[in-house]
Amino acid sequence: MERTINFSVEHKKLYGVVHLPDNDDPVTQFVLMIIGGAQTRIGSHRNYVQLARFLCSHGLPVMRFDYEGQGDSEGDFVGFEYAGPSIRAAIDALYSRYSALRHLIVWALCDGATASILYAPQDGERISSMVLANPFLESETEKAQTILKHYYVKRLMQPEFWRKILTLHFDIKESANSLSTMMKTSAATAEDDWLQTGKSLSQWVLEGLNAYPKSIHVLVSTNDIQGLQFYNLIRKDPHCRKSIRAGRIKISFIKGGDHTFTDPQIKKKAFQKSLTAIIESAHIKG
Secondary structure (H helix, E strand, O other): OEEEEEEEEOOEEEEEEEEOOOOOOOOOEEEEEEOOOOOOOOOHHHHHHHHHHHHHHOOOOEEEEOOOOOOOOOOOOOOHHHOHHHHHHHHHHHHHHOOOOOEEEEEEEOHHHHHHHHHHHHHOOOOOEEEEEOOOOOOHHHHHHHHHHHHHHHHHOOHHHHHHHHOOOOOHHHHHHHHHHHHHHHHOOOOOOOOOOOOOHHHHHHHHHHHOOOEEEEEEEOOOHHHHHHHHHHHHOHHHHHHHHHOOEEEEEEOOOOOOOOOHHHHHHHHHHHHHHHHHHHOOOO
């Protein structure tokens, strides 16, 4: 069953869709989907619609919605950095409508995942867990470090790379300039303040991850620079490494996946990993 829902944030109406399994069981858990990028609740390649229906077919109620200024929702576009009030309003709406609700799991992609990380610590009592796919980071420094690690080093191991050099089909000067620029960027400290706080977005993300006390499952596409950039960030942070060892933060790699799982077969794998992560993190029997 699918039905529309609306609720308000600061006198502006937000709109969404609720997916409910075809049974009369009390609603004790919900998956709240947070949109990413300049997207609506439909998602890139209809990802959010398809995933919501997939999860609902396995007995999980789902809500996907447009936050302020997106899709059908009122207001001006605020961006993921200011999506917190919309997320809070969506959570308020679910808990007020479903009195038996005990587990609320956030699923989000790209900067929707980042918005969730920034918001979750202030609502940790009501958010049971999060499943985050390829979270977004703004820092050019981390992006350069990721490219160096996952592209240039990999290239050195490829026979085709050396074949081009030996047959003089490789522009050494251009590549050297590109590598030099990348190394300088990688070594630099992020200079841009984020939201005029003196901290980079990466710092805020790490603080959010470490302040939120419950389980987080991260899906990382191996062909997505943003997902790999996020993985590169958390594996270097001592607090996140500790959480990974303890099992609070879990990481699943989507082999061959791009940012939005455009390949149908890979999308199926991403959906299945999402279902498994949601069931495990919320201790729900599948």
